[in-house]
Amino acid sequence: MKLIAALLTVYNRKDKTLKCLEQLFNNNMPQGYLLDVYLVDDGSTDGTAEAVKNNFPQVNIITGSGNLFWNRGMHRAWEGAVAAKTYDFYLWLNDDTFIFNxxxxxxxxxxxxxxxxxxxxxxxxxxxxxxxxxxxxxxxNTLIVPNGTLQEAFLINGNVVLVPKVVYDNVGMLDPIFPHAIGDFDYGLRAKRKGFKSYSTKKFIGTCENNVSLPKWCYAKTPIRERFKALYSPLGNAHPRYFFIYENRNFGFLQAFKHYISIHLRVILPQLWK
Incomplete structure (x- = not known):
């Protein structure tokens, strides 16, 4: 019997979380596989944890501090899975992602x-x-469009990702130095340096809607004080400290330093970017 640990971190998206879990548990599980779910509820105030417990009592719920965000929440879920059992696969899953059967x-x-x-x-x-x-x-430079074949990827988004045990054994978990964003990109690149490649699925395997708007710090209409506050928020997607660590680690100091400067220039003079 092969074991899969599904890892999620959630915050105040009760309806989406329940739909996501419903579609996960309704999946056609191949014979010889068992699935366990480790879900970090990072301080939800909308009753997410209670709803999950009532509807899916088999889910292992881990209570977060409210300050974990995506990457650190996923790391905490992964820690919980590793402490419980030895798994053959780790499945990352975002709760706003709805997978097919x-x-x-x-x-x-x-x-x-x-x-x-x-x-x-x-x-x-x-x-x-x-x-x-x-x-x-x-x-x-761009997202890969599935074409019926396995296509090698340079970067991975963390919405739905299957990590086999041999990769975990050699690469470890998501790096908790990153609070929210970047950790998924970093993991794929760390794996690549260890000799493990990443590939696209052959077809679309679920739905997830784009966030169509840029972060607040990109807009000239946002007051400059608010722009800096948004940039240095864990949800800013390019927090200068963490983005510098990511780029310095994976692409070298010169690129990291250049973007550290350009990010701050964009906050000061957002009208220069279109």
Whole structure:
């Protein structure tokens, strides 16, 4: 019997969390596999934890501090899984991502083709436009559109990702130095340096809608004090300290320093960017 640990971190999206879990548990689980779920509720105030407990009592709920955000929450869920059992796979899943009924089976088939030695990242589309790729594996410049084959990725979005045990054994978990964003990109690049590649699924395996707006710090209409506050928020997507660590680690000091300066220039003079 092979064991899969699904990892989620959630905050105040009760309805989406319940829908996400429902679709996960309704998946066609291949024979010979068992799925456990480790969910970090990071201080939700909308009754998410209670609703999950009532509807899915089999879920292992871990209570967060309210300051974990995505990456540190996922790291905490991963810690919980590792402490409980030895798993053959770790499945990252965002609670705003709704997978199809055959998603787990497809991920495992892709992993089998790769001899269970590579990361498999799920390609996601818009529910309103099934031909539009929204999240998933990336080349250096763009999202990968699934074409029926396994395509090697340069970066991975963390919405739906299958990590086999051999990758975890050599790479470890998501790095908790990153609070919210960047940790998924960093993990794929760390794995690559260890000799483990990442690939796209052969087809779309679920839906997730794009966040169409830029962070507040990108807009000239936002007062400059608020722009700096937004930039240095864990949800700012390019927190200068953590983005510098990520780029310095993966692309070198010169690129990290250049973007550290350009990020601050954009906050000061956002009208220069279109």
């Amino acid at each position: 055959d998603t787990v089976e497809h991920l495992l088939k892709c992993s089998e083709e790769l001899n269970y030695k590579s990361i498999v990242c799920g390609a996601l589309c818009s529910e309103n436009d099934p031909s539009k790729v929204t999240y998933g594996p990336r080349t250096k």
